[in-house]
Amino acid sequence: MIFPWLTEHWAFFLQCLEQGRLAHALMLEGPAGSGKNALATAMVAKLLCSEQLPEACKQCRSCKLLAGGAHPDRFEIQPEEDSDVIKVDQVRSLIASLDLTPWISARKVACIHPAQSMNLAAANALLKSLEEPVGDAVLILVCSEPARLPVTIRSRCQSIVVSQPDRQLVLEWLESTSAKPRDEVSAALKAAGGSPLRAARYLDSPESDAYGQVQKGLATLLARPGSVALISTGLADLNPDDLWRWLSMCTGEAVKSVMAGMAASWVPAGTCLQAKPLLELQQQADFNRSLSATPIRGDLLLQDWLIRWAEQSI
Numbered sequence: 001m002i003f004p005w006l007t008e009h010w011a012f013f014l015q016c017l018e019q020g021r022l023a024h025a026l027m028l029e030g031p032a033g034s035g036k037n038a039l040a041t042a043m044v045a046k047l048l049c050s051e052q053l054p055e056a057c058k059q060c061r062s063c064k065l066l067a068g069g070a071h072p073d074r075f076e077i078q079p080e081e082d083s084d085v086i087k088v089d090q091v092r093s094l095i096a097s098l099d100l101t102p103w104i105s106a107r108k109v110a111c112i113h114p115a116q117s118m119n120l121a122a123a124n125a126l127l128k129s130l131e132e133p134v135g136d137a138v139l140i141l142v143c144s145e146p147a148r149l150p151v152t153i154r155s156r157c158q159s160i161v162v163s164q165p166d167r168q169l170v171l172e173w174l175e176s177t178s179a180k181p182r183d184e185v186s187a188a189l190k191a192a193g194g195s196p197l198r199a200a201r202y203l204d205s206p207e208s209d210a211y212g213q214v215q216k217g218l219a220t221l222l223a224r225p226g227s228v229a230l231i232s233t234g235l236a237d238l239n240p241d242d243l244w245r246w247l248s249m250c251t252g253e254a255v256k257s258v259m260a261g262m263a264a265s266w267v268p269a270g271t272c273l274q275a276k277p278l279l280e281l282q283q284q285a286d287f288n289r290s291l292s293a294t295p296i297r298g299d300l301l302l303q304d305w306l307i308r309w310a311e312q313s314i
Contacts, residue, residue, distance in 0.1 A: 028162060
């Protein structure tokens with residue numbers, strides 16, 4: 001599926017392909033939930049399809065093999081189960097496979113995602129392949145944090161940046177694909193931080209209500225600083241990644257309101273907040289989010305952060 005906000009990127013891809021200017025390595029960059037993986041999937045299908053159509057035909061032998069997960073010229077690398085990194089042996093195996101002649105399609109195609117999860121050895125192994133491209137093989141790297149990749153890799157890829165799409169465009173798309181009323185769609189998109197695919201997921205789950213729960217909890221702490229334990233217990237069951245992202249979003253909203261000389265709609269009237277400590281709290285929330293998948297005690301991180309938040313009103 002080519003989402004409405006990706007049509008420009010798709011047109012660019014097709015133009016490069018038709019004119020023979022498509023690089024042997026593409027890097028799809030953009031925030032989580034922006035549709036990068038869907039775009040990569042469509043590109044892989046088009047590159048392997050035997051028909052000359054604007055999109056993969058889904059009818060030829062190649063498309064049917066791809067749909068069945070048995071296409072011999074398609075490769076995918078992601079962290080193995082119980083691991084959060086792509087290892088060097090995975091990359092070396094891929095390179096060896098790409099060195100062989102295609103079985104069915106005109107080229108071999110490989111997708112690496114998330115590319116930033118390659119460890120240093122894996123990135124160095126891939127770099128050798130990028131420096132000396134193999135035949136007509138095409139590599140597609142999907143990345144939400146390109147800064148974590150070596151500059152040498154980024155410089156050898158044709159970059160396609162998938163930015164956060166226009167809010168109105170996303171609202172219209174969400175309304176066309178969901179039976180939810182406008183206010184629920186808008187709330188889900190706000191909870192998703194503008195991410196269209198995350199918002200679509202929230203519409204079928206309670207996460208958008210949970211975002212409101214986070215706002216209410218922070219407002220309660222500003223009014224009653226001694227209720228940290230109660231609020232911490234209430235938020236502890238939320239997905240840690242979502243929770244820290246929401247805490248960062250709420251703090252960022254508060255910062256913008258302070259800078260504009262007004263209070264965020266959910267902040268208790270008469271509360272006096274300062275931009276500097278808010279910015280520090282936002283940075284800490286972002287850092288804690290990066291720790292959410294580690295063995296570090298998340299409940300202690302949350303309590304410490306909430307205590308610092310509550311101290312603003314003391």
